[in-house]
Amino acid sequence: xxxxxxxxxxxxxxxxxAAGVRLSCGSVHSHSGPAGSYFPPGGIRFQVIPxxxxxxxxxxxxxxxxxxxVRVDDRVVGRIGVGYCLLVGxxxxxxxxxxxxxxxxxxxxxxxxxDAGKMNRSLADVGGAVLVISQFTLYGDASAGRRPSFLAAxxxxxxxxxYETFIAMLRDRGCTVETGVFGAMSEVDLVNDGPTTIWxxx
Numbered sequence: 136x137x138x139x140x141x142x143x144x145x146x147x148x149x150x151x152x153a154a155g156v157r158l159s160c161g162s163v164h165s166h167s168g169p170a171g172s173y174f175p176p177g178g179i180r181f182q183v184i185p186x187x188x189x190x191x192x193x194x195x196x197x198x199x200x201x202x203x204x205v206r207v208d209d210r211v212v213g214r215i216g217v218g219y220c221l222l223v224g225x226x227x228x229x230x231x232x233x234x235x236x237x238x239x240x241x242x243x244x245x246x247x248x249x250d251a252g253k254m255n256r257s258l259a260d261v262g263g264a265v266l267v268i269s270q271f272t273l274y275g276d277a278s279a280g281r282r283p284s285f286l287a288a289x290x291x292x293x294x295x296x297x298y299e300t301f302i303a304m305l306r307d308r309g310c311t312v313e314t315g316v317f318g319a320m321s322e323v324d325l326v327n328d329g330p331t332t333i334w335x336x337x
Contacts, residue, residue, distance in 0.1 A: 196332065206323075213313035215265065235304060239308065242308040
């Protein structure tokens with residue numbers, strides 16, 4: 136392989152590393168590959184692989200419920216019947232397009248039971264609602280030590296506007312939305328129907 140070609144590909148990979156990716160090399164016999172892979176002439180592959188930090192994103196733990204409520208200081212602040220209880224977390228790099236995708240996904244999901252008991256109906260089909268609760272602990276990292284780290288979670292001043300925007304997007308899609316109180320110590324009481332629990336990430 137010519138030195139200039141190798142230098143070019145190494146430079147591109149190294150720039151990726153600076154943005155939080157790592158480099159892997161391997162022998163291949165093709166000059167085409169997936170996005171993020173570089174196949175210069177000579178059969179050596181340089182592939183940009185997302186690092187663990189790039190996997191941070193909007194996270195939603197969705198539970199299908201027959202009822203749910205959230206209390207703050209012994210006072211019910213949000214209550215729904217049939218629908219979804221959403222525990223929602225954000226990182227500092229989350230953007231509105233991610234929230235847009237998530238709101239669309241949740242509004243359109245067909246995981247509520249039809250007359251045959253199959254997952255085939257959406258919130259709109261059954262007149263369901265969503266209960267949205269902020270949950271920074273979705274980013275708890277317990278890989279080291281005995282106390283989880285929450286460094287990946289967005290701080291309140293960043294997360295709260297994202298939380299409010301997400302709620303508004305759900306309402307814009309016709310969802311009936313109840314909420315908790317952002318950042319408050321809360322008690323959540325629900326009946327998980329199924330049980331049915333889905334992890335959504337974008």
